Amino acid sequence: MQQSPAAHPIVEIRKLSFGYDRSRPVLRDINLEIPRGSVVGIMGQSGCGKTTLLRVIMGALRPSAGEARVLGHSTNTLDAEGLYAMRRKMGMLFQFGALFTDMSVYENVAFPLREHAALPDELLNDLVMMKLHAVGLRGAAHLAPTELSGGMARRVALARSIALDPQLILYDEPFTGLDPISFGVIVRLIRELNDSLGATSVIVTHDVQEALGVVDYVYFMAAGRVIAQGRPDEIRRSGEPFVRQFVNGSSEGPVPFHYPAPGYDADLELAAPEPQASPVMPQASH
Amino acid sequence: MRVADVRARLERLGSGVTFHVLRLGFASRFLAYLVLHSGTALRRFRLTTAEIYFAGVLSLIIILVSGMFVGMVLALQGYETLQRFGASESLGVLVALSLVRELGPVVAGLLFASRAGSAITAEIGLMKATEQLSAMEMMAVDPIARVVAPRFWGGVLSMPLLAALFSATGIFGGYVVGVQLIGVDAGAFWSQMQAAVDVRNDILNGVIKSLVFGIAVTWIAVFEGYDAPPTAEGVSGATTRTVVTSSLAILFLDFILTALMFTGGTHQ
Amino acid sequence: MNRSTIDLWVGVFVVAGIAGLLFLALKVGNLASFSTSQMYQVQAKFANIGGLKARAPVKSAGVVIGRVADIRFDNESYEALVARSSPPASSASSTSASKRAATA
Structure with missing residues (x-):
């Protein structure tokens, strides 16, 4: 599947901005390239816009300015049908798996195949079993999603998202809420599936330490911008204070502990108390 | 101070009205999209069959039991009143017309809204909250065509059958109480009923009513589910709204339809 | 399941x-009780229809032989015009069906 690796990056984002409304831009002037065959991490704090960026890549949101080229298509101009055609070549792993709760594990993995390819039953069965085998859950085919542990559910969801042999696999917070063993399994699967399918993977996560072990390249985001990028070893050695704070997970650094607020004094009504201030309010604390 | 108060109230009222009108517009667009994208639900009819099972078959018990009791109560109450006028043979007419024209479609519709409608809303709402609908969209499968449309058609097809079964068991219940227990003449019971109940004016109109109620309830149910905020409170609120809104819709539509169908006083 | x-x-x-x-x-x-055979219409005029209503059964010798299809006011004779549909087999008796029979 791997065609002329260096020729065209599989995802190419140029000067992209996005906002739900004009006053609050979520993404600002993003430039980003994801070459074929690589595993790329997009990391940052919760709320920095990385999930929004993922939704722009999958075509669920349209950029307000700039362009996102995914698999050779500009998502700005695609209509619903073009978008669906593009998504058929993509797989997406949702944060908590998003398995269809009214179907068995087997039917979950068979779902994209049934919807998009009219296969004879034996072939369908073989394909489903192959995908389940790849994530090590062939034996769980008959179980219901509610009978699975969190890690198993995510593996089933992974099998489902690779059912159509995608060229691009997107992971939304794949490590959240996993025990160390499940975590190790997912990390191994991301790498193995990427290389065996000849696919490209994008991992959106805030679990920096864990993700740095899997990815080939990292983009760091803060407040809707890409603030740093590089290979994992470069990132670990980075002098950038924000990246250092994030990689080390310390509470002191450029990211403030306090959410932006008016002066502490004002909130305690010390500066200019309103006439109708409650009488039980402490009048002075100094 | 007072002017500002009135103004604030008016503004709240205005924004409330605007909100509901906007929502109705969105719901109409949703219905149009849903009907236009029903190809999958009708071509792969098994998807719809499964939903007829959940909306129709699983509502059967409550529909049959309620129908039976409503018919029995109608017979008891009707006999009390009719015998004062020496018209107790008309008991069959009273039971049948009440059920076929009004109680069958309306009560079956109300039961359907609380049994099947709420379940449809909760299911779609939870699928949305757990990102199952987004996942489907990411697999290039339209969730409205694949998830919503089969539920809509399943509900729409189930409702007239449920209403007919409600009326039929109700009339049977009326027969049991009126004829077997009270002792109204069986021949009079059935023959007066047959003479008075018209297939087109009463029964067909009743079926049309139940079809309209089925469309209204299922439309509200799938829309509330699809539009539910993707949280636990969002889904529970949407479920409550489904039952309340569709019950009101049934009673309102019943008045409109009755006014259209049975005016002119040409019935006995 | x-x-x-x-x-x-x-x-x-x-x-x-x-x-x-x-x-x-x-x-x-x-x-x-709908006859599948062809129905034909009989019209009758009454000075007063009493409580007669559309779809009321028309009986002859106690047997339902048709139904009142329509009741109108005749502008020329100032009488009520009652149209009844009856199956052809009972045509002879239906013409003589009285208003009282119709309302029974």
Whole structure:
């Protein structure tokens, strides 16, 4: 599947901005390239816009300015049908798996195949079993999603998202809420599936330490911008204070502990108390 | 101070009205999209069959039991009143017309809204909250065509059958109480009923009513589910709204339809 | 739940529902008494129709032989015009059916 690796990056984002409304831009002037065959991490704090960026890549949101080229298509101009055609070549792993709760594990993995390819039953069965085998859950085919542990559910969801042999696999917070063993399994699967399918993977996560072990390249985001990028070893050695704070997970650094607020004094009504201030309010604390 | 108060109230009222009108517009667009994208639900009819099972078959018990009791109560109450006028043979007419024209479609519709409608809303709402609908969209499968449309058609097809079964068991219940227990003449019971109940004016109109109620309830149910905020409170609120809104819709539509169908006083 | 079990139950449900509709149409309603043979119309004029209503049965010797199709006011004779449809077999008696029979 791997065609002329260096020729065209599989995802190419140029000067992209996005906002739900004009006053609050979520993404600002993003430039980003994801070459074929690589595993790329997009990391940052919760709320920095990385999930929004993922939704722009999958075509669920349209950029307000700039362009996102995914698999050779500009998502700005695609209509619903073009978008669906593009998504058929993509797989997406949702944060908590998003398995269809009214179907068995087997039917979950068979779902994209049934919807998009009219296969004879034996072939369908073989394909489903192959995908389940790849994530090590062939034996769980008959179980219901509610009978699975969190890690198993995510593996089933992974099998489902690779059912159509995608060229691009997107992971939304794949490590959240996993025990160390499940975590190790997912990390191994991301790498193995990427290389065996000849696919490209994008991992959106805030679990920096864990993700740095899997990815080939990292983009760091803060407040809707890409603030740093590089290979994992470069990132670990980075002098950038924000990246250092994030990689080390310390509470002191450029990211403030306090959410932006008016002066502490004002909130305690010390500066200019309103006439109708409650009488039980402490009048002075100094 | 007072002017500002009135103004604030008016503004709240205005924004409330605007909100509901906007929502109705969105719901109409949703219905149009849903009907236009029903190809999958009708071509792969098994998807719809499964939903007829959940909306129709699983509502059967409550529909049959309620129908039976409503018919029995109608017979008891009707006999009390009719015998004062020496018209107790008309008991069959009273039971049948009440059920076929009004109680069958309306009560079956109300039961359907609380049994099947709420379940449809909760299911779609939870699928949305757990990102199952987004996942489907990411697999290039339209969730409205694949998830919503089969539920809509399943509900729409189930409702007239449920209403007919409600009326039929109700009339049977009326027969049991009126004829077997009270002792109204069986021949009079059935023959007066047959003479008075018209297939087109009463029964067909009743079926049309139940079809309209089925469309209204299922439309509200799938829309509330699809539009539910993707949280636990969002889904529970949407479920409550489904039952309340569709019950009101049934009673309102019943008045409109009755006014259209049975005016002119040409019935006995 | 097995697919074929669901199909079976849905089949039972649909058959029961249609049976319910048939019961309503045949046993409760008057579809069975609809004559499939050709009906013809008889018109009669009354000075006063009393409580006569459309769809009231028209009886001859106690047997239903037709129904009142329409009641109108005749602008020329200032009388009520009652149109009744009756099956042809009973044409002889239906013409003599009285208003009293019709309202019975």
